[in-house]
Amino acid sequence: MAPEPVSTGWRGKLEWGLGALAARGHRHPTGALVLALLLCGLGAFFARNLTLDANLVSLLPRSFPSVKDLETLEHRFGGIGWVAVVGEGAEPEVLKRFADDMAPKLEALPGIRFVEVQRPGTFFQDRALYYLSPEDLEDVERRLGARITWEKERAQPLFVPLVDEPAPSLDFSDLEAKYGVGAAQRMSGAGKENYYLDPLARRVVLLARPEGFSADLDFSHRIISEVKTLLDAQDLSSYGPGFKTAITGAYQKKLDQQAQISRDITVSSAVASVLLLLFLLLHFRSGLGVGMVLAPVVAGLAWTYGLVGAAYGRVNLLTGFLGAILGGLGIEHGIHLLGSYLHLRGDGLNSEQATRETFTHTGSAALTSAWVAALTFLVLGTSRFRAFREFGVIAGIGMLLLIVAYVLVLPAVLGLAARFKWRPGPGATAQVRSPLGLLLVRWRRPLTLVSGAVLVALTANMGRVRFDYDFGSLEDQHLPSFVLNRQVSDIIGYSQSPLVVLTGSPAEEHTVMEQLRTRQRQLGQRSTVDFVASLETLIPADQPRKQAILQRMGKLLEDVPEGRLNAAQRQQLAQLRAQTRAEPFTREALPATVRRQFQGLQGQSGFVLVYPAVSLSDGTAIRALAREVRAGASLPGDKHLPVAGEPMVLADILDMVTHEAPRILVGTTLAVLLAMWVTLGSLRTSLLCLGPTLVSLLGLVGLMPLLKVEFNYLNILIIPVLIGTTVDAGVHLLTQLVRPGKDFVKVYSETGRAISGGLLTSAVGFGTLFLANHPGLNSVGVLANLGFGVNLLVMLVAFPALLLFLSERRKSRPRRPNASAPAPSTSPPLSSPS
Numbered sequence: 001m002a003p004e005p006v007s008t009g010w011r012g013k014l015e016w017g018l019g020a021l022a023a024r025g026h027r028h029p030t031g032a033l034v035l036a037l038l039l040c041g042l043g044a045f046f047a048r049n050l051t052l053d054a055n056l057v058s059l060l061p062r063s064f065p066s067v068k069d070l071e072t073l074e075h076r077f078g079g080i081g082w083v084a085v086v087g088e089g090a091e092p093e094v095l096k097r098f099a100d101d102m103a104p105k106l107e108a109l110p111g112i113r114f115v116e117v118q119r120p121g122t123f124f125q126d127r128a129l130y131y132l133s134p135e136d137l138e139d140v141e142r143r144l145g146a147r148i149t150w151e152k153e154r155a156q157p158l159f160v161p162l163v164d165e166p167a168p169s170l171d172f173s174d175l176e177a178k179y180g181v182g183a184a185q186r187m188s189g190a191g192k193e194n195y196y197l198d199p200l201a202r203r204v205v206l207l208a209r210p211e212g213f214s215a216d217l218d219f220s221h222r223i224i225s226e227v228k229t230l231l232d233a234q235d236l237s238s239y240g241p242g243f244k245t246a247i248t249g250a251y252q253k254k255l256d257q258q259a260q261i262s263r264d265i266t267v268s269s270a271v272a273s274v275l276l277l278l279f280l281l282l283h284f285r286s287g288l289g290v291g292m293v294l295a296p297v298v299a300g301l302a303w304t305y306g307l308v309g310a311a312y313g314r315v316n317l318l319t320g321f322l323g324a325i326l327g328g329l330g331i332e333h334g335i336h337l338l339g340s341y342l343h344l345r346g347d348g349l350n351s352e353q354a355t356r357e358t359f360t361h362t363g364s365a366a367l368t369s370a371w372v373a374a375l376t377f378l379v380l381g382t383s384r385f386r387a388f389r390e391f392g393v394i395a396g397i398g399m400l401l402l403i404v405a406y407v408l409v410l411p412a413v414l415g416l417a418a419r420f421k422w423r424p425g426p427g428a429t430a431q432v433r434s435p436l437g438l439l440l441v442r443w444r445r446p447l448t449l450v451s452g453a454v455l456v457a458l459t460a461n462m463g464r465v466r467f468d469y470d471f472g473s474l475e476d477q478h479l480p481s482f483v484l485n486r487q488v489s490d491i492i493g494y495s496q497s498p499l500v501v502l503t504g505s506p507a508e509e510h511t512v513m514e515q516l517r518t519r520q521r522q523l524g525q526r527s528t529v530d531f532v533a534s535l536e537t538l539i540p541a542d543q544p545r546k547q548a549i550l551q552r553m554g555k556l557l558e559d560v561p562e563g564r565l566n567a568a569q570r571q572q573l574a575q576l577r578a579q580t581r582a583e584p585f586t587r588e589a590l591p592a593t594v595r596r597q598f599q600g601l602q603g604q605s606g607f608v609l610v611y612p613a614v615s616l617s618d619g620t621a622i623r624a625l626a627r628e629v630r631a632g633a634s635l636p637g638d639k640h641l642p643v644a645g646e647p648m649v650l651a652d653i654l655d656m657v658t659h660e661a662p663r664i665l666v667g668t669t670l671a672v673l674l675a676m677w678v679t680l681g682s683l684r685t686s687l688l689c690l691g692p693t694l695v696s697l698l699g700l701v702g703l704m705p706l707l708k709v710e711f712n713y714l715n716i717l718i719i720p721v722l723i724g725t726t727v728d729a730g731v732h733l734l735t736q737l738v739r740p741g742k743d744f745v746k747v748y749s750e751t752g753r754a755i756s757g758g759l760l761t762s763a764v765g766f767g768t769l770f771l772a773n774h775p776g777l778n779s780v781g782v783l784a785n786l787g788f789g790v791n792l793l794v795m796l797v798a799f800p801a802l803l804l805f806l807s808e809r810r811k812s813r814p815r816r817p818n819a820s821a822p823a824p825s826t827s828p829p830l831s832s833p834s
Contacts (some may be wrong), residue, residue, distance in 0.1 A: 014364060014367075015360045015361065015363075015364045016360065018359045018360060018363045018364055018367065018407065019356040019357065019359050019360030019363070020356070021359070021407060021411075022355050022356055022358070022359035022360075022363065022407060022410075022411040023352055023355060023356040023359075023411070024411075025407070025408065025411035025412045025415065026351065026352050026355045026356075026411040026412070026414055026415035026418070027352065027415060028412075028415075029411070029412035029413070029415035029416045029419075030412075032408050032409065032411070032412035033409065033412045033413075033416075035408065036299050036405065036408055036409050036412075039299070039302070039303055039306075040298075040299055040302040040303070042303075042306055043302035043303045043304070043305060043306025043307075044302055044306065045306070046305075046306040046307070046309035046310040047302070047305040047306050047308065047309040048309070049309065049313070050305065050308065050309050050313070050314060050315060051313070051314045051315075052258065052261060052262055052265070052314065052315055052316075052320050053217065053314045053315070053316055060384075060385070060386060060649060060652055060653065060656075061384050061386065064384075064652050065640075065642075065648075065652070066643075066644075066648035066649045066651070066652045067649065067652075068642070069502070069642035069643055069644040069648065070213070070215070070644045070645075070648075070649070072502060072642050072644065073500055073502060073642065073644035073645075074212075074213055075601075076502060076600045076601070076604070076607075077500055077502070077600045077601065077607055077644075078113060078209075078210075078211045078212070078213075078600065078601045079209065079210045079211060079212050079213045079214065080213070080214075080250075080497060080498065080500060080644075080645060080646075081214055081249060081250035081251070081496055081497050082207040082208060082209060082249045082250070082496055083112075083207075083208040083209075083210055083223060083224065083227055083247065083249045083251050083252065084205055084206070084207055084208075084247065084248045084249035084252075084484075084485070084488045084496075085102065085106065085205070085206040085208060085227065085231070085245065085246075085247055086203060086204070086205050086206075086245065086246045086247070086248065086484060086488065087099065087102075087203070087204050087206075087239070087243065087244075087245050088201065088202055088203040088204070088243070088244060088245075088246070089202055089239075089240070089242045089243040089244055090202060090239050090240045090243050091202070091240075092193075092195075092197060092199050092202075092204075094239050094240055094243075095195070095197055095202070095203070095204035095239075096195050096197070096204065097239070098204060098239050098243075099117045099195055099196075099197075099204050099206050100117065102206055102234075103115045103117045103206060105230055106206060106208050106227065106230065107208070109208075109223075109226050109227065109230065110226070111210050111211050111212065111219070111222065111223045111226065112208050112209070112210055112211070112223070113209045113210065113211050113596065113601075114208075114209055114592070114593060114596045115206055115207065115208045115209070115593075116196075116206070116207040116208075116209070116593045117195065117196075117206055117207075118194045118195050118196075119187070119188055119193075119194055119195075119196070120187065120188055120590075120591040120593065120594050121188040121194050122194065123188070123590070123591050123594075124184045124185065124187070124188035125188060125575075125579075126578060126579060126582050127540075127579070127582045127585065128184075128185075128579060129546070129550055129579045129580065129582070130540040130543060130546055130550075130582065130584070130585075131184055131185070131540050132546075133542075134542055134545050134546055134549060137546055137549045137550070137553075138549060140553070141549060141552060141553050141556070144553060144556050144557070145556055148556055148557075148559060148560055151560070151561055152559065152561060183531055183532065183533030183534075183537045183538060184537070184538055186493070186494055186530070186531050186533075186611075187494075187533065187594065196488075196491050196492060197491070198487075198490075198491050201487070203487070203491070205488050205491055205492070207249075207492075208227070209596070209597075210223050210251065211601065214250040214251045214253075214254045215254070215646075217254060217255070217258060220251040220252075220254050220255055221255060223251060224247060224251055224252055224255055227247060228247065231245045231247075246480070246484055247481070248481045248484040248485040248488055249481075249485060249488070249496065250496070250497065250646075252481045252485075253479070253481050253482060253485060256479050256480075256481045256482070257479070257774075260479065260773055260774060261320065261772075261774055261777070262320075263773070264321075264769075264771065264772040264773060264774055264777060265320045265321060267768075267771055268321060268324055268768035268769060268771050268772060269321075269323050269324050269768070271768050271771055272323075272324035272327060272328065272764055272765055272767075272768040273324075273327070275764045275767075275768075276327060276328065276331055276761055276764055276765075277290065277294075279757070279760060279761060279764065280293055280294070280331065280335075283335065283757050284338065284342075286424070288417065288422065289338060289342075289424075291413075292334070292338055292410060292413050292414065292417070293331055293334030293335065293338055294331070294334075295409050295410070295413055296330070296334065296402065296405040296406040296408075296409040296410050297327055297330040297331055297334065297402065297405070299405040299408075299409055300326070300330055300398065300401045300402035300403075300404070300405035300406075301323055301326060301327060301330070301398070301402075303401045303405065304322075304326065304394065304397065304398035304401050304402075305323070307394075307397060307401075308394055312390065315390075316386065316387050316390055316391075318387045318388075318390075318391045318714070318717070318777075318780075319387075319390050319391050319394050321768070321769060321772075321777065322391065322394055322395055322398065324764075324765045324766075324768045325395070325765040325766055326395065326398045326399070326402065326765070327765055328761045328762045328763070328764050328765020328766065329373070329399065329402070329725055329761075329762050329765060330399075330402040330405075330406075331758075331761040332728070332757070332758030332759070332761050332762055333366045333369075333370065333402065333403060333406055333758075334406065334410070335754050335757040335758050335761065336362050336365070336366055336754045336758060337358055337359070337362055337363060337366060337406060337410060338410070339753070339754045339757075340357075340358045340361070340362040340754075341354050341355060341358045341414065342424050344357050344358060345423075345424050346424070351414060351415070351417075351418035352415075352418070355411050355414050355415075359407065359411065363406075363407065365728070365731050366403060366406070366728070367403055367679075368676065368679045368680065368728070368731055369727065369728025369731050370399050370400060370402065370403040370728070371400070371403075371675060371679065372672050372675045372676055372679075372724060372727050372728065372731075373396075373399045373724035373725055373727070373728065374395075374396040374397070374399040374400045374724075375396070375671050375672060375675045375724070376396075376668050376671065376672055376720055376721070376723050376724025376725075376727075377391075377392045377393070377395040377396035377399065377721070377724055378392055378393065378396035379392065379664060379667045379668045379671050379720065380392030380395075380396075380664060380668065380717060380720050380721070381393040381396060382664070382667070383656075383660050383664060384656055384660065385653065385656050385657060385660065387714075388657075388660075388664075388717050391717065395721075436748075436752070436796065436797075437744065437745040437748035437749050437752065437800075438745055440744075440748070440797070440800050440801050440804060441744060441745060441804060443801075444801045444804035444805050445805055447797060447798070447801035448798070448801045448802050448805045451794075451797065451798035451801060451802070454699070455695060455698065455699060455798075457702070458698065458699045458701075458702025458703055459698050459699075459702055460702070461702040461703075461705055461706065462698065462701045462702045464705035465701050465702075465704050465705050465710070465711065466705070466710045466711070467658070467710065467711045467712065467716075468710040468711065468712040469618070469619030469620045469623075469654065469712075470617055470618060470619060471616070471617045471618075471619055471622075471650060494530055494531070494611050495530065495611050495612050495616070497612070497616060497645065497646060497647070498533075498609040498610055498611045498612070498645065499609070499610040499612070499625075499629055499643055499644065499645035499647060499648065500607050500608070500609055500610075500643070500644050500645060501516075501607070501608040501610065501629070501632075501633045501641055501642070501643050502606065502607060502641060502642040502643075502644065503606045503607070503608060503641055504606060504641075505606070506536070506606075508606075508635065508641065509534055509536055509605075509606060509608060510536060511635060512608050512632060512633055512635075512641065513532060513534055513536060513537060513608060515631075515632040515633075515634075516529065516532045516608070516610065516629070516632035516633075517532060519628060519631060519632050520532070520628075523628070527613065527628065528612060528613055528614045528621055528624050528625035528628055529610055529611070529612065529613055529625070529628060529629070530611040530612060530613035531611050532608060532609070532610050532611070533598070533608070533609045533611070534598060534607065534608045534609065535587055535590075535595070535598045535599075535605055538587075538590060538594065538598075539585070539586065539587055539590075543584035543585075544584065546584075547583070547584055550579070550580040550581075550582070551580070553580045554577065554580035554581060557573065557576060557577050557580060560573060597609070610629050610632075610643075612625055612647065616646070616647055616650070619650065619651075619654050619713075622647045622650050622651050622654070623651045623654055623655065625647055625651070626643075626647065626648050626651035626652075629643050629648075630643055653713060654713060657713045657716060661716050661719075664720055665719055665720060668720040668723050668724065669690075669694070669723060672690060672723055672724065672727055673686055673687070673690055676689055676690065676727070676731070680731075685734065688730070688734055689727060689730035689731045689734050690727055690730065691730070691799070692726075692729070692730045692791070692794045692795055692798070692799040693722070693723055693726045693727045693730060693791065694723075695794050695798070695799075696722075696726065696787065696790045696791035696793075696794040696795075697719065697722060697723070697787070699790045699794065700722070700783075700786060700787045700790045703786065703790065704783075704786070707786070709779075709782060709783060709786065711783075712776065712779055713776075714776040714777065714779065714780055715776070715779045715780045715782075715783045715784075717780075718780060718783045718784050718787060721784070722784070722787040722788075722791070725762055726759070726787070726788070726791040726795075728758070729755045729758065729759060729791065729795045730795070730799070733751050733752070733755060733795065733799065733800070734803075744800075744804065748800060752795075752796055752800075755792075755795055755796070756792065756796065759788050759791060759792050759795070760788075760792075762788060763784070763785050763788040763789070766780070766781050766784035766785055766788070767781055767784075767785050768781065769781025769782075769784070770782070770785075
């Protein structure tokens with residue numbers, strides 16, 4: 001068999017250069033393999049200390065307001081949230097004893113600022129009347145006076161009512177509704193146990209406030225380890241048989257999620273390796289062939305992760321799975337290259353000739369596809385969302401390094417095999433005519449029409465696709481710490497993760513409080529804020545004036561005829577008398593645990609705590625919360641006070657992803673088209689190669705609503721990734737089919753098998769995410785494999801049928817006589833058996 005001619009121009013030089021470089025590596029394999037091994041050693045050295053950072057905060061640029069505000073909060077205020085220590089399995093009195101025993105021990109741990117065991121209910125209950133306005137207090141005084149007068153009249157033995165008038169009401173539900181949402185009333189847990197205790201669940205909670213942030217995973221690990229060590233050292237049998245402890249809260253949840261993702265990476269990578277190995281064995285039926293494909297992939301991954309270790313030092317939520325993903329994508333090149341080599345050997349070429357010819361033509365197509373895929377990833381790397389940016393940069397560089405590894409390693413391995421007189425077996429070089437290829441030739445017209453009709457129907461369905469804003473659906477809510485945390489939140493009665501507005505003066509604190517309360521009233525049921533608290537709100541205004549009213553009320557209560565009251569009323573009377581005797585108080589009189597919730601690391605004040613009324617898993621509600629609080633934290637003169645908290649980070653992530661997605665999609669498409677135009681030298685050919693990818697994406701989006709698959713802030717990146725990773729199939733198929741004189745069924749059988757293998761290995765790389773317990777990562781695997789499946793159908797059925805149909809139409813057109821035209825070629829672009 002004579003070698004096929006290379007293209008003309010610079011592309012021809014590129015093809016010739018690749019072939020010559022591969023032939024040189026084939027002749028001198030030792031030097032190439034030694035260089036590859038040295039680079040692998042360097043890669044392993046720099047990747048040895050790679051760690052996983054699954055924290056969402058680290059995925060945003062430091063320039064973002066939410067990130068900068070968190071850094072400011074960390075230095076001034078310290079951590080938000082609690083380490084919640086839970087004791088369960090005993091009666092209430094025993095649970096209270098456990099809480100009292102553990103509180104000082106927990107508070108003595110380094111890194112713990114304070115521990116809250118009981119609600120400040122008694123303190124605020126005794127001073128509840130001070131939180132009413134003077135006008136409302138006078139209204140209470142009038143109601144009490146009217147009722148006392150009515151009762152005293154009827155206590156007289158000679159009193160005869162002229163009319164049967166009802167007793168003046170002592171229903172203060174209107175005032176309770178008015179002041180029941182106040183910070184003091186909510187934090188006091190009115191109507192709840194003084195301890196954070198659930199008698200029915202036989203559970204008590206201690207709330208320990210750490211100094212550092214839960215986002216600092218090293219700090220979280222240290223503080224949780226110290227708490228666990230302390231609990232393990234306790235003699236729990238003293239609290240009764242079956243008594244046990246557990247830990248939850250933001251710090252434990254972060255660690256559990258980190259551990260889960262680490263397990264997912266380990267399991268997914270192992271499964272991906274086994275599946276890819278089995279697939280290659282089935283594909284090539286040769287252990288040596290499998291080794292020839294895997295050797296360049298292992299080398300390319302070692303180089304890639306060496307660069308990751310040197311540049312970043314850690315992997316994030318998405319890049320942690322790039323080993324499995326790049327492995328699948330890299331093996332696709334190996335299937336095309338080794339498959340072409342084996343077919344050329346079957347056509348009678350020797351090893352060096354087959355190697356040169358393989359890298360001249362198939363290698364050129366592989367380089368084009370790798371360059372296009374890398375460019376796609378690098379466009380994704382322009383995102384400000386750190387997870388996308390690092391994924392794009394690492395994957396883009398990794399794709400280029402993998403093709404370099406194939407050019408360096410595969411010819412050398414083939415050269416070594418030839419020196420040891422290895423020859424492919426007959427099964428490896430056998431050329432089978434695909435039944436599907438024969439079917440396409442026969443039914444090209446109806447298959448084209450049916451494919452077009454299906455595409456039109458799916459395109460019409462695209463408008464039904466939805467974006468899932470629920471962060472909760474992207475986290476494993478069944479982790480024990482997540483389940484227990486929800487139960488702890490029910491016991492506490494309000495969110496454990498408030499937002500913090502950092503004010504600079506008492507005046508700013510007062511302004512922010514008033515603005516937030518005003519906005520909350522204006523929004524009514526649409527407000528996303530539960531209540532707002534600061535030290536200022538816990539110290540009532542006009543206390544001397546209120547004290548005078550309370551003293552008058554106390555005198556009225558002295559004349560109440562207690563003999564006419566039942567036991568419950570007498571208890572209420574005693575509580576009311578105690579409230580009227582309460583003295584005015586200052587900040588210093590507040591319980592220490594209450595004060596410390598509003599003070600910074602150095603005891604400074606100036607913090608407004610905003611407790612959400614919405615679930616922090618609801619992305620839409622979080623964005624509304626961020627807007628509401630930021631509006632309340634705006635001061636005259638366009639001054640915006642820092643608002644810190646994880647909800648602000650989550651809101652910024654959603655805003656950024658939804659804003660950047662269209663830009664990245666358009667940029668990716670244009671970049672891929674331009675890259676192929678440059679490398680293939682023809683806009684028409686480039687559009688034809690890109691066409692199947694765009695068609696499969698339209699089909700994918702139209703299919704998603706039918707399968708109840710939704711986009712989210714993680715899996716949205718799959719759309720540009722699919723553009724870069726599936727376009728190479730179009731390049732391989734078209735460049736092989738349009739060669740003059742090629743038999744369609746033979747080319748389709750060879751290239752279609754390689755395309756199927758390549759897409760399947762890519763699907764395996766992403767498909768291992770199916771095994772991830774993390775729902776967000778699982779959704780990435782689902783969408784990616786759905787995309788690969790649609791693309792496989794388009795590539796193997798719709799696109800070849802269309803090419804055959806167009807070729808038939810072109811042949812059937814009558815040609816105009818043209819004296820200057822060259823003689824027609826005797827070898828049509830697409831020939832097929834009649």
